Amino acid sequence: MGTVTPQEVWDRLKNGVINFDEEMVVEAAKDVILYRMDVYDAIMNGLVCGIEEVGELYERGEYFVPEMMMCTDALYSGLNILRPHLKREQTGIRGQIIIGVVQGDIHDIGKNIIKMMFDAVGFEVHDLGRDVPLERFINEQLRTDAEIVCLSAMMTNVMPCMNEIIKKIKEKNPSVKIMVGGAPLNEHIARRWGADGFAREANDAIKCAIRMVSTLRKLGLGPGGGEPEIKYRKIAQKFE
Incomplete structure (x- = not known):
């Protein structure tokens, strides 16, 4: 695998949440740890950005409760991997x-x-x-x-x-x-x-x-x- 940039990983985290793709989110979260990226930035620029867009899709009537629940599951699949690696000073x-x-x-x-x-x-x-x-x-x-x-x-x-x-x-x-x-x-x-x-x-x-x-x-x-x-x-x- 070639060079992996933080932005690429953030995009995968975000898109995984939006598309309720838990596998994509889990793999991207593992890459954050593997490549020693900033965990806090990954959460905020990836997972949180994704759930924000999900909220907008819901407000526009493009997503409904079932989609919201699957998106939430995807978000937490990433959080469960990333949060144990957060440094105290990062929060x-x-x-x-x-x-x-x-x-x-x-x-x-x-x-x-x-x-x-x-x-x-x-x-x-x-x-x-x-x-x-x-x-x-x-x-x-x-x-x-x-x-x-x-x-x-x-x-x-x-x-x-x-x-x-x-x-x-x-x-x-x-x-x-x-x-x-x-x-x-x-x-x-x-x-x-x-x-x-x-x-x-x-x-x-x-x-x-x-x-x-x-x-x-x-x-x-x-x-x-x-x-x-x-x-x-x-x-x-x-x-x-």
């Missing part, structure tokens, strides 16, 4: 995130994509699923002491309950950071309700979450408090 993240779709809404495709991307870059994700009652968000945050709670909604009529969830969580633990996302939302509404972040797209969500965890670490409010902030900045730059 620097040891934050916990609670994520779920608020009660009354069952549209979870966006939430699922963002969950996978959080998982890929090293967050510990507690996925509550869809149609999640207010109290469950509160109880899960108290149980896990997660630094960030992510609320998703795609239906306009369920949006107001986000305001109540944010208020109740902040009453229990003012240091928790809360991010909201979904098609009907915008940054103005998020700020008015007291959310700490708003994400229109998956990469925005990751950048926002990294900055939130970084702030908590700097203030000593989360696990590993007081660690240097510089490593989190380096990761956020990956998404600029």
Whole structure:
């Protein structure tokens, strides 16, 4: 086999996810290790790029739930090979995130994509699923002491309950950071309700979450408090 470039391997990872070809993804992931390529770059420029495009195909009505499930299987077949080889300094993240779709809404495709991307870059994700009652968000945050709670909604009529969830969580633990996302939302509404972040797209969500965890670490409010902030900045730059 001739010279193998990182871009070639990234393309195979990406296309393997898009075409739900687990064999292609596995072989490309093995090449990342064999040729001593940057594992973090392979995940972000290969697997994550692939699942982002899958999300776009779903939104355009070209892919449906069965295709999404097969694409997800392909993505995780690569992650299972690559993640054990990630160096700690490549992620620097040891934050916990609670994520779920608020009660009354069952549209979870966006939430699922963002969950996978959080998982890929090293967050510990507690996925509550869809149609999640207010109290469950509160109880899960108290149980896990997660630094960030992510609320998703795609239906306009369920949006107001986000305001109540944010208020109740902040009453229990003012240091928790809360991010909201979904098609009907915008940054103005998020700020008015007291959310700490708003994400229109998956990469925005990751950048926002990294900055939130970084702030908590700097203030000593989360696990590993007081660690240097510089490593989190380096990761956020990956998404600029």
